[in-house]
Amino acid sequence: MLIETSKRLAQQAYEKILELILSGEAEPGEMLTERRLAETLDMSRTPIRDALLMLESEGLLKRHGSRGLQVKQMRIEDYMEVLQIRLLLEPEAARLAAGHLTAETISDLRKRLHDLIDGAEKGATRPDREAVRAVDDGLHGAIANMAGNAHLAQIIHSLRRQTQIFDLRSIPERLTSTCQEHLALIDLLEQGKSEEAAEAMREHLDHVRASIIRRLTPQ
Template identity: 30%
Template sequence: MNLKLEDKNTLHLKVCNVLRKAILQGDFEPGQRLIQSELADSLGVSRMPIRESLRKLESEGLVKLEPHRGAIVKAMNVEDIEEIYHLRACLEKLAVEQSVPHLTAGDISELKRLMEEMEGTEDPEVFVQANISYHHLLIKRCNWNRLLSFIETLWNGFPQQTPTLLPGQMDLSNQEHQQILDAVNEKDESKAAVLVSEHIKRTGEALVNSLG
């Protein structure tokens, strides 16, 4: 296996990006035990960033940390990804349509600030955090709590780090985010909702194609 570190972020985030990509591409089999010493030797790092990375990957649902066994790769297939992104596209469309009419001037100002943060960074991890905040804020004023709970479950079911997996994802997402923000500024909740849905579908399809 050829695991390559990228140039950005802190060491444990570099390691995490490499391991995440290897898991999603099937370099590790579901049920396989990830041995810290072997990963550390393969990547030329100490065990500490490996441990930190495995904890993060557990929070993303890609591995399970078991007593006396360590990190076990969880099953994740293309059908899972397709289901998660399709459901997100449908449910977030509903939530955005409910939320946009009630966004405050402060909310819209914060959306603009997050847009500027995403456009101004080349660091995927900075982009990812701003992107998560952007999507959270778009649906913040939705009053359907069950709907928001379903969306939160989907967000926790798959990592949001597509910029570390898809070349050009950050630039394309910035363009789509700007179109969504324009619709929000126009108070056109239907247009904003459709744009969000298309944005999520496009990302999901790109991710599936990249792992095919």
């Protein structure tokens, strides 16, 4: 029971610190200390320490000597290298996951994607990045989890966390096109079309990469 409580608290601390990083409240290069985080999050230092180790192992934090852990500054070269690995792994995950996502998961993802598209078409205020990220995580996470390989899912999860920091800061929102690509991918996954799903995932990630290149290439 004590071990379960400790793990639960560490996971809660992990989620809270991760949100600080992804929201930009904890900026690239900023040093994160157990004491300050414990005060900010109103938690004890033990789960904070465990959470920081988890984030370090995922490549989101970098140890900086005796000073502690620093939020990693993601360079474009880092992003492209990680995305290249994702291009190798995630199409295969989509191929393996085809036909295995639950009807409930598919229905929920479709609804949330259509809601985002409807909001954009109606000229609503800019969608909350957290909501957009949650849908993106929901789809890519479900595919990784249903590929039938826990190690593959863990690697994809870690790689996505690393590129997500760059996504939120440096590339434009591809909201409508991304949602449409995701909806097409969901259709293929639901129909169990494994090879087509793999190709759709590859094209989606290629489009993400192309959007970054366009954004960063001088006009």
